[in-house]
Amino acid sequence: MTSQLNLAQTAGVAPTSTSSRSRLRALPSLTGPSAITAVTALLFVFACIFVSGFATANNLRALLLSVSLVGIVAVGLSMVTIVGRMFSLSLSAVVATSAIIFAASLHLGPWPAMLLALAFGAATGLAQGVLVGIARTNPIVTTIAASAIILGIAQLITGGLNVIGAGDASVFATMIFGAIPLEAVVFVVVAGVSAALHRYTTAGRGMALIGLNEKAAAVAGLRAWPRVLGAFLVSGVLAALAGALLASESGQGNLTLGASYGFDAIIAVVVGGISVKGGRGNPLNAAVGAFLVGLLANMLVLMGLSYEDQLIFQGILVLIAVVVTGATTKSVTAGKR
Numbered sequence: 170m171t172s173q174l175n176l177a178q179t180a181g182v183a184p185t186s187t188s189s190r191s192r193l194r195a196l197p198s199l200t201g202p203s204a205i206t207a208v209t210a211l212l213f214v215f216a217c218i219f220v221s222g223f224a225t226a227n228n229l230r231a232l233l234l235s236v237s238l239v240g241i242v243a244v245g246l247s248m249v250t251i252v253g254r255m256f257s258l259s260l261s262a263v264v265a266t267s268a269i270i271f272a273a274s275l276h277l278g279p280w281p282a283m284l285l286a287l288a289f290g291a292a293t294g295l296a297q298g299v300l301v302g303i304a305r306t307n308p309i310v311t312t313i314a315a316s317a318i319i320l321g322i323a324q325l326i327t328g329g330l331n332v333i334g335a336g337d338a339s340v341f342a343t344m345i346f347g348a349i350p351l352e353a354v355v356f357v358v359v360a361g362v363s364a365a366l367h368r369y370t371t372a373g374r375g376m377a378l379i380g381l382n383e384k385a386a387a388v389a390g391l392r393a394w395p396r397v398l399g400a401f402l403v404s405g406v407l408a409a410l411a412g413a414l415l416a417s418e419s420g421q422g423n424l425t426l427g428a429s430y431g432f433d434a435i436i437a438v439v440v441g442g443i444s445v446k447g448g449r450g451n452p453l454n455a456a457v458g459a460f461l462v463g464l465l466a467n468m469l470v471l472m473g474l475s476y477e478d479q480l481i482f483q484g485i486l487v488l489i490a491v492v493v494t495g496a497t498t499k500s501v502t503a504g505k506r
Contacts (some may be wrong), residue, residue: 179216186306204493205442205454209425210460216468223471230350232467234418235358240459242430243437244356244363247455248400250438251367252307252393253302253380257401260408260434263293264427266323267412268398272422275334277419279341284332286413293319294405295398302397315340323424334420339415352414359407363452376400381448409430436462436483440490462486 216223221230242260249257269285274282297315298307343351367373378386381391386393411430416422434455441458443450465486469479 290409298401
């Protein structure tokens with residue numbers, strides 16, 4: 170700044186132009202994640218006023234439930250994306266198989282069943298993290314292969330049949346204050362803790378640095394593989410958590426449960442403003458993206474649009490988010506020069 174002022178004075182240009190630009194840059198801008206948050210809030214208000222049946226207790230409860238489960242998966246996926254490994258395409262398989270494991274072990278009690286489901290998610294996440302982080306395999310190919318293996322084994326064990334639990338899972342299917350699903354509370358806690366860890370811990374900041382520039386991070390002494398492994402581990406655990414909570418609603422599981430969760434989580438991450446190249450974004454952005462995607466889908470259903478129309482809207486939303494995120498990244502980069 171001092172050199173810029175000196176240059177301005179030497180050239181006879183008033184230094185106020187530079188300070189004015191600095192003040193303009195300091196002003197909050199509605200681009201990227203902040204724009205998504207604003208759009209989500211406006212869309213919610215619009216739906217409450219103009220969409221028939223939206224602001225009813227039953228619909229809002231169903232909206233919270235669907236958004237929360239997808240949001241939990243999206244928060245885990247965001248860490249994989251932030252650390253520069255794009256996406257994990259095995260999350261739908263992990264959700265479905267975790268739901269089956271939860272239902273099959275429900276006779277042991279709801280908490281042991283939950284722990285077994287989470288252990289499965291941790292194991293699958295750890296295995297993929299080792300391959301992508303240490304063996305440096307392609308994350309897309311690796312997670313596609315993992316999905317096929319997980320679903321294949323689950324198919325062999327269950328025979329493709331519905332697994333009905335022989336126990337009571339109502340402890341996880343309760344309503345807080347008689348109105349808020351427990352899943353929504355879990356979602357808020359998961360998003361808040363993940364965002365805090367990402368922002369305020371060395372491990373979280375290290376993930377962003379590696380995703381932004383892995384070579385520069387290596388020069389600075391940051392090893393990539395522990396953080397890549399950690400991102401996949403957390404992603405697997407949270408996908409399993411979503412699967413177990415989903416199964417607790419009905420006490421049963423099958424291979425079709427949560428089939429769209431992986432795709433919906435990817436949309437939430439992208440729409441939330443997290444750069445697919447890595448390094449930029451926060452798990453909280455994915456949570457907001459999940460709410461926006463769920464909100465839009467709920468509105469479209471109430472407005473009578475078909476599933477095909479919903480897919481078109483989702484695709485357009487993703488394209489807009491990618492363009493906005495790219496433009497924001499360029500403006501930030503230009504502003505630092």
